Amino acid sequence: MLTFGSLARAAYCPRQHYYAERDGDDEPPPEARARRDLAFRYPELRGVSDAELAAEPIERTPNAYRAALDRLAARDDWAELVAPSRREVLLAGRECRGAAHKILAGDPPTPTFVSPGRPPERGVWRPQRVRAVAMAKALAWELEREVPAALVEYPAHGVVRRVRLTTRNRAAYRETVRTIREVDGPPPRVDDEAKCAACDYREECGVRTRSLRSLLGL
Helix, strand or coil: CEEHHHHHHHHHCHHHHHHHHHHCCCCCCHHHHHHHHHHHCHHHHHCCCHHHHHCCCCCCCHHHHHHHHHHHHCCCCHHHHHCCCEEEEEEECCCEEEEEEEEECCCCCEEEEECCCCCCCCCCCHHHHHHHHHHHHHHHHHHCCCCCEEEEEECCCCEEEEEECCHHHHHHHHHHHHHHHCCCCCCCCCCCHHHHHCCCCCCCCCCCCCCCHHHHCC
């Protein structure tokens, strides 16, 4: 069965997915885990001093980060974001499985992925959209009811984004599933230097650039 992580990697780069599956590389670096932990400490972080906040693995100034948390606190789902009904939940759907870092209570409930990276200007990155769709579909399979959206949190920036199961997002998910199932040996290299720079397998692909993977959480 496919995993949420393998789907996200394949959506980012099929060749990266191939190498990661070959090497059994599925563990996030310590820096990523430290950033993800921020998502479970929002109320505490709102109340600490600037010096204490600056010592945390955040990617904004203390004032900007505190303002971002204040915006989160105005959300209707703030209570569930800071104290989710369920956390670190293993989901198993019809064709994929993996962990949801949070499941927010509601009708229906909302699965949440906590990303250690940075958000784009709008929306979420394509690999995370695919992962969010996979989470929602897996939860829907377990509940035997529709789950129309999932959340992606970027706690190092104090940002939470919603991913709806639109036709476009479902299509990206289906395309990624097909890509994985068609892999038979190393796929062609992607023509995207930025992606190569962020990949730990860049030297095996013949691209020699500095890795940003631990910073982007990919």
